Amino acid sequence: MGSSRLPGKVLELVAGHPMLWHIVDRLRQAPGLTNVVVATTDAAKDAPVRALCDDIQVACVAGSELDVLDRFVQAAEAHAADPVLRITADCPFVDPEIVGRVLALFESGDYDYTAAATGGAAFYDTKPKFPDGLDVECFSFSALATASRDTRVRSDREHVTPYLYRTKKFRVELLPCDIDRGQLRWTVDHPADLELVRQVYTALYRPGNAFGMHDILALIDQRPELARLNQAFVGHEGYAKVWNPDA
Numbered sequence: 620m621g622s623s624r625l626p627g628k629v630l631e632l633v634a635g636h637p638m639l640w641h642i643v644d645r646l647r648q649a650p651g652l653t654n655v656v657v658a659t660t661d662a663a664k665d666a667p668v669r670a671l672c673d674d675i676q677v678a679c680v681a682g683s684e685l686d687v688l689d690r691f692v693q694a695a696e697a698h699a700a701d702p703v704l705r706i707t708a709d710c711p712f713v714d715p716e717i718v719g720r721v722l723a724l725f726e727s728g729d730y731d732y733t734a735a736a737t738g739g740a741a742f743y744d745t746k747p748k749f750p751d752g753l754d755v756e757c758f759s760f761s762a763l764a765t766a767s768r769d770t771r772v773r774s775d776r777e778h779v780t781p782y783l784y785r786t787k788k789f790r791v792e793l794l795p796c797d798i799d800r801g802q803l804r805w806t807v808d809h810p811a812d813l814e815l816v817r818q819v820y821t822a823l824y825r826p827g828n829a830f831g832m833h834d835i836l837a838l839i840d841q842r843p844e845l846a847r848l849n850q851a852f853v854g855h856e857g858y859a860k861v862w863n864p865d866a
Contacts, residue, residue: 620664624808629708634820638711643677645829649715651722658694660684688776692767701760709807710752714831721755731762731789746795752805804853811849
């Protein structure tokens with residue numbers, strides 16, 4: 620709830636439900652997942668998030684507001700999660716099919732970390748990227764625990780996973796998009812992002828039937844003005860801090 624750019628964004632209403640409700644609902648439709656857990660904070664301002672979790676009967680673990688890495692370790696330990704799949708709560712277009720593919724990629728080889736090629740892990744990567752906002756990361760609990768034990772970098776603890784792909788100590792693989800779509804911004808940090816999300820949900824949302832990336836792309840082909848709503852914010856804001864340990 621304490622987002623500096625758009626306070627309370629995770630509970631903003633989209634198609635009649637809080638944004639976090641939609642993320643949980645979409646993840647419950649993803650193949651291969653055994654549980655969905657919300658890793659929030661124990662701060663008073665996040666009491667509404669914890670209350671929503673109670674209302675929709677989704678597991679919730681509350682931990683440090685600043686040490687998000689430790690919060691993930693606590694959540695994984697509490698629910699015996701291995702591997703752990705991470706989705707951020709400002710990505711209401713999370714695609715169950717892509718989630719399943721990232722999990723399948725992890726299970727197909729001897730990997731410590733797999734991810735959709737977008738956002739943080741792909742910042743310096745040349746693979747064709749998914750739209751910003753379809754971020755999915757999957758990693759072993761062992762790798763997560765090692766990162767929590769060994770890192771001394773503040774940004775690693777804030778962003779959870781940079782230690783896994785920054786240090787070159789782990790076996791990493793990325794899932795590429797079919798063609799590069801990294802110029803599309805589908806995450807929520809600004810009112811313009813939220814307006815795009817609301818308009819897409821108005822057009823595509825049907826209860827129990829999660830629309831996917833290609834449905835949104837087809838809609839934008841029909842209504843190109845949608846992509847222009849948040850065009851001013853396209854780019855990987857904030858990731859320079861992830862890749863600069865001194866930041």
